[in-house]
Amino acid sequence: MPGRPSDPGGDAIVPFLPDFREPAFHAVRHGVRPPLFRVYVSWSRGSLLHVACLRQPSTEPADKGEDEEPGGKVVEVRLGAGEGGISEAQRRRIAYGSAHSFALLQTQKNSLMAVSRMSSSSFHGEWWQHVLEYSSSISELLVTRRIPSNTIIEDPRMIVQTLEEPTNLKAAWELMEIFFVDKQSSAWLPERLVDWLEDYDSLLTTTESTVFSKLVGMQKELDNLKVIEDDPDYWEGMSSALAVGWLDTVVRLLRLHGSYQLDQLDNREAENGLVEAVSFLISKMPRLRPDLPSEKLGQCYKTKTEFIKAWEEWRGQINSLECSAFWVQCGHHQTREGLQKLLKIMSGNISNLTSTTCHWMELLVSHFLYIRPFMVGLEGINSLARKCRQLKPTPHYNGLMSLLIGILEESPEVVLAECSKSFGPWMVAHGVELLTAGSDHADILLHEERYNLGGISIEELHRLVYAQVLSSHPLTWQIVPTYLASCLKHGVCLLEILLYKQPIQHQQVVLKNLEICQLYELDYISQNIMKIAGMYHWKHGRKGFGIYWLQLAHDEVRLNRIAQQLFECIGKSLSDDSFKQWEGLIELLGTQMGSSGGLEFLHKYRDFKRSLKQVEDGRAANAARQAAESLIQLMRSPSTPQRFWLPLLHDSVKLLNWKAQPLLSVSETNLLLTKLQELSMAKQRPDFVDANLPPHALSSVRLALATNLGRAILEEC
């Protein structure tokens, strides 16, 4: 193959690296039988690609049979869509909602920068606040509500039920928020991760089991079990749920224990007491966090000292329960074992934690809960996470986990790459704000201008890419300017290209286009759009509308050409009815194009024709005088083209021979005579344009002028 990347000695300046990621390969379904004669492509809007596949044309004459194969098909290929497991409509909803938050944040950034000039520490303090608000408003948008089930009464056996459909996108966004933005809660970062895992445990992996999948499996079995506490899965599920801190789930499960049933109480008092004691300890677990939602169990402590005190006391209670004599009275073997395992988990037994959790992230969270509740600092968390990954190896990390690893390893490059690869351009364009707020390293990395990128920063590049994606859809291109306005270097130019590529035959689109141009002061492109609209309408039989747009575009070149066309048209048939057809256009042209000489002429000419018509209709004296005045004005005006002189004069013969009185003075008649003389001299020149007038026209004008002159002299004597 010529020039294959692997060719040694190929003259590629940048040779392909052997470990380069293989390009995504996609088979286009188009229905044209191969071999193809030709493939054509064209970028439609944004990142939409039109592909035309043409079949080899047959040499035989085409017969018009019914089953004739088409000559080719055109398909539209949407590139870079379908990330994050989100529907098209949902994606659009997010696009619209996030545009507002994004714009607000940019405004806040600009005003903050204007005040503090980026240097003072107050900027950072306030900035975080804004980014946090932005982050939560976006997070709110990403919620996908689950349709509530039909049952209104809460089923005590329903152990895994969420109102929100967890999406990878929201999970990823929250991870970014936890680590990069929410500085206030950095002291209880472990607890935030516990909460995060509770919401998104189901997304950790799709191929292996998780605590969530275990509980879902158990949920299915629950209805078939008569004696729940005999089932090892029941105890196993509870241990796992406890290990990751789902206290309320564990307590709810414990309450399903058979010893609670009324008919059992007498025989199983001690057993029931132990179950209740464990569930009490679980519900009183001290947590280092400011608050807990009301339905959640545990005791919150805001300060470390208070927490340590409570923690030691709680651990003491666990120890004393473990050593309690009541265990002997508990006859049910599984219950005894199961409860003791729960106690071991609560006292932080590593082997129990490791065996009851499934995924490394779950193991990490169990460490936070029961072994190292004071863990702060990414470095420590990262080394712990690495150990957990060694203990619970996974052959493949999904996008969410790769993102988390990137965050823990403090590598903005990986975070960015994962955001882009797994969650698409929306995530990158919006997530960059969180990333840069979170670390100086990321801030420098993302804001540094790079020659390779054409002088822009990575942040701007990703905004441009997202803008292109938005421009792919007729319902989202309108929000593109919001993003391009924040791209200081390349945004305006891309916006101009985008606006230029909008179809102008739809009036609504043109108006929207112009509105955007006005907002962003894009005069050049707005003029261009108006020109294109003008030409479109002019060519498509709506001449008045065409002129209207060309006037708005101040397109003097084209308007003058139109005026020229009008002259030519009028020049050919001065007294023809077709003048009526043009009259409106002259009117239109006249309103703003005063500076153009040609149009001035057309206006005067129109006045002249009107008066002349009135003369012909018999409305004599005044009209005749007006017509004569217009004639003189026309003949005096330097903008009246020479080739109109004779037709004008010929039209005015009637005025010159006006019976009641000579309408023109001596000087005026002399002016006309001079013009006539100039005209007869010009006739000798090669570029002279002859008007289509009868051959005697010149002589009849000459005679009429002489008559008028004679009468005027007599009059003026």
Add this chain to the structure above:
Amino acid sequence: MEREVATLETGAICCAWNYCGQRLAVGFVDGSISIHDSLDCPAASSSSPSSKWKAHGSRVLNVVWAPPECGDAIACICDDGTFSLWEETEEDTQQPTWKLCKLFESSGSCALDLQFSVFYSSLKMVAAYSDGCVKVYELLDPLELNKWQLQAEFQNVLDSVSRFGKAQCTSASIAWNPQRGESQQTSFVLGFSSDLPQFNSSKIWEFEEAHQRWIPVTELALPGDDGDKVDAVAWAPNIGRPFEIIAVATCKGIAIWHVVLDRESDGRLSTEKVALLAGHDGEVWQLEWDMGGMTLASTGSDGTVRLWQSNINGVWHEQAALDCNGAQS
């Protein structure tokens, strides 16, 4: 991921989309042209063309849309060497019709490619011929597409003094500098596939206002490659980069060039070949940049569409490939 937008009639051999991608002009083997409309309307696939007419007596080689500033107009190159300009007009109540504006007769050599560009209020057209000649025309009347003036005629060679013999060219590819607005520079890139190596390599031609002439300002080929036949060229839209990006496809692959149009002290342009992309097994048919000049799409005789991008370190790579060789729909 994909959606069918139009079905083309039997005998279709070339096609082109208009500025907004909504209209498709299709050239046929019998010299006809058809127009498909509303390609982006998600409602339905445009199966029958809105108009179809016989433009030439023989095979259409290529169709090219004129910029929207001229209305809806196309140029149609025929294999008899002629090319014609057509525009859509509408009178009052009648349906829009396509009418012939101008037929450019063949004068011994055949037109191979032509491209339009708008400069302020004037329209320029550059056409490349089978004898290696390039002609630049200018439209005299912005309202009518029938009045053209030949502005310049030259051969695609760097050395303008010595005349070369007539080349036999089989294809040509032209791309105007897509820059618009005040900073617009009148320049285009042109490459041939011919039997005379001097004519082949892509050269950037620039209009020198001072002397009112076209000069070749640089050649986009390294020594040793300068005789390679050029399959296709494409000039990327520049949304603010300090350099232009031009893609040139030859038998060796697709070369990506960075060109700085501001001259250095010695009056030369700085050019750099930053990548040579291979992947198409055989001839490259077409190169097409996206609106931001960030992704290059290429098609080739291996029946694939390949998408190329540069990463943040400036390394170009194949991002995706679309295989069109399957028939299933």
